[in-house]
Structure formats: C-alpha cells, structure tokens
Amino acid sequence: MWVKVKIKLNRENFKDYASYSLELSRNSTLLDMLVKIKEELDQSLAFRSMCRAGICGTCAIKVNGRPVLACSTKVFVFGEEITVEPIDNVSVIKDLVVDHESLYNKLKLWKVWYNAGEKNTKVSASALKRIERSHECILCGICDSVCPVLTTSSHFGGPTLLTRYYKLLFDPRNTQDRAQSLKNLNPQLCTHCMNCSFACPKKLMPEALIKEEEKLLQEKGIIKKEEGNFGFLEF
Ligand code: SF4
Ligand code: SF4
Ligand code: FES
Missing domain, CATH: 3.10.20.30 (Beta-grasp domain)
Structure with missing residues (x-):
C-alpha cells in the first residue's frame, strides 16, 4: 500500500x-x-x-x-x-x-522506589495481582500527554507518576508509609475524564488506580471527601 x-x-x-x-x-x-x-x-x-x-x-x-x-x-x-x-x-x-528527563526527574524527586525491610516478606497472589498494573507501566508518557489537568495545574502528579506510585502504597514489601507523601501529588485533582485510560498502550487503566489512591487518602483521613475537583483550575 x-x-x-x-x-x-x-x-x-x-x-x-x-x-x-x-x-x-x-x-x-x-x-x-x-x-x-x-x-x-x-x-x-x-x-x-x-x-x-x-x-x-x-x-x-x-x-x-x-x-x-x-x-x-x-x-x-x-x-x-x-x-x-x-x-x-x-x-x-x-x-x-x-524530552523524558522531566518525567525521570519527577520519579527521582518523589523517590518512586521501595524501602524494603530486612526480612523477606511473603506476598500473596492477590496482593501481587493488585499491584501488577503499576509494575507494568513502561513510562511511555502517553497518559501524561493526554491529561487535561496536567496542562492546567502544577500541583497534580499526573497519571504516569501516580500509576508508578500505586505499587508503593499497596505492595507489602514496601515498609515505608507513603500515604502522606501521596497527598502532595494530589490524586483528588483528577477529573476522571478517562483520557489516560483510553490512551494507555498497555491498558493499565491509570484513572482507576488514581481513584483508589484518592480513596486511600480519604480513608486515612488525610483529605476530606469533598476535597476533590475543581481545585486543578489555577487562576
Ligand atoms: S482521568 Fe485523571 S489523570 Fe487521567 S487524563 Fe483524566 S484528569 Fe488526567
Ligand atoms: S500510558 Fe500507560 S504505560 Fe504509558 S506511562 Fe502511562 S500508565 Fe505507563
Ligand atoms: S521501541 Fe520500545 S516501546 Fe516502542
């Protein structure tokens, strides 16, 4: 052709x-x-x-x-x-x-890696299943490229970073509580427009992971239920 x-x-x-x-x-x-x-x-x-x-x-x-x-x-x-x-x-x-450098710098800034304990930790099949999408992210940046909130707010972590961050919150091998630092990435600013989930080439559904992160912050009392949108609009 x-x-x-x-x-x-x-x-x-x-x-x-x-x-x-x-x-x-x-x-x-x-x-x-x-x-x-x-x-x-x-x-x-x-x-x-x-x-x-x-x-x-x-x-x-x-x-x-x-x-x-x-x-x-x-x-x-x-x-x-x-x-x-x-x-x-x-x-x-x-x-x-x-330039992917800004994305890699964000991962460094937010220390998106495990703090493993000294003993081996048994990870159940269901726990592994829960975090597998976060592990499968290939950092292509496509989800960030379609996110309307990232273009308007510097306070939002963005779908790539939040997808990667998810495993730190729910993997039992990570010994450090990351919920407090998650607050600074403001998952609650996501408008759930689904652009990222439709665009992700690995079908990781970043929006669903971000929704769970927001719920975690609410359950821990770190943010209030109504503390969501439309705080992403910066004037
Ligand atoms: S669902 Fe949330 S993170 Fe995904 S593109 Fe829309 S605003 Fe951005
Ligand atoms: S589009 Fe999917 S694979 Fe690519 S960075 Fe976003 S979550 Fe990761
Ligand atoms: S060349 Fe590696 S994902 Fe396309």
Whole structure:
C-alpha cells in the first residue's frame, strides 16, 4: 500500500510539516515506516526507539491526533493519509524526539522506589495481582500527554507518576508509609475524564488506580471527601 505521510519537523531553523510518499507492506508498523523514511527519503528525520517490542516506552508519537507506540501499531490502522507529530505536554528535542528527563526527574524527586525491610516478606497472589498494573507501566508518557489537568495545574502528579506510585502504597514489601507523601501529588485533582485510560498502550487503566489512591487518602483521613475537583483550575 502507498501512504502519504506528513511529519511535523521541529528544528532550530525549521518548524513545519514535511510530506513524504512511500510504499509499505500491510504489516508495516509506524516504526517501520519512520525507519524507511529515514533510510530512503530523509536522513535528517529524528525519532526514538529501542526495544521495538512495546517494552521500553521510548517510541511514543501522535498519529492523526492519537498517541500510540510506533513499534506496536500498524500503519494501515490510520488509512493512507497520515499526520505524525510528537506527543503533547512535553518539550520537543528534535522532530519526534521528546524530552523524558522531566518525567525521570519527577520519579527521582518523589523517590518512586521501595524501602524494603530486612526480612523477606511473603506476598500473596492477590496482593501481587493488585499491584501488577503499576509494575507494568513502561513510562511511555502517553497518559501524561493526554491529561487535561496536567496542562492546567502544577500541583497534580499526573497519571504516569501516580500509576508508578500505586505499587508503593499497596505492595507489602514496601515498609515505608507513603500515604502522606501521596497527598502532595494530589490524586483528588483528577477529573476522571478517562483520557489516560483510553490512551494507555498497555491498558493499565491509570484513572482507576488514581481513584483508589484518592480513596486511600480519604480513608486515612488525610483529605476530606469533598476535597476533590475543581481545585486543578489555577487562576
Ligand atoms: S482521568 Fe485523571 S489523570 Fe487521567 S487524563 Fe483524566 S484528569 Fe488526567
Ligand atoms: S500508565 Fe500507560 S500510558 Fe502511562 S506511562 Fe505507563 S504505560 Fe504509558
Ligand atoms: S521501541 Fe520500545 S516501546 Fe516502542
């Protein structure tokens, strides 16, 4: 199949869409398409990928307005005319390459890692089941890119961070109580619009995890029931 592709280029002296036309097999992924454009039509095109298997989370792009993993999404899903852009809510380094550093810095700032005890802790199958979605997050940043609250409030942790944070709250191997610090990430500012859950390529349903985090804060008396929206609107 032949496809017409428009790609938003973002460079120091050039910020505009470039058009390409190329032939692809029906099984080609968006990443195959970008590689072919780079190899045959435009060596200067910048995009990022590593695992090519939906594991590393580095290849997130926006196609016809929808954020997806380039390595795990077939071209034909989008038809024969395709517009490719970098994902939103994050700064662009070049073309489709975005800066994940701010996300990694947030994980460091909020110490999203376990404080394990000295003894081994037995983890039941049901406890493991509960935290598995949090563990499966690949940090692609797609959920943050579609979150309307993140664009309006600097007080909201955002779906990526809150998805990762979830395991610290409910994994018995973590010995430090993280509920107090969760308060500073303000899960109650989530409007439950579901954008993140619809967009997550790993189907982790971040919104549902955030809802549980908000409930935990309420049950522990750290926030009041009515302390929810629309505090995300900053004037
Ligand atoms: S459900 Fe909440 S976290 Fe997810 S995109 Fe909407 S506001 Fe953001
Ligand atoms: S929750 Fe889903 S969309 Fe968000 S960073 Fe993790 S894998 Fe990506
Ligand atoms: S290249 Fe690793 S998730 Fe796409």
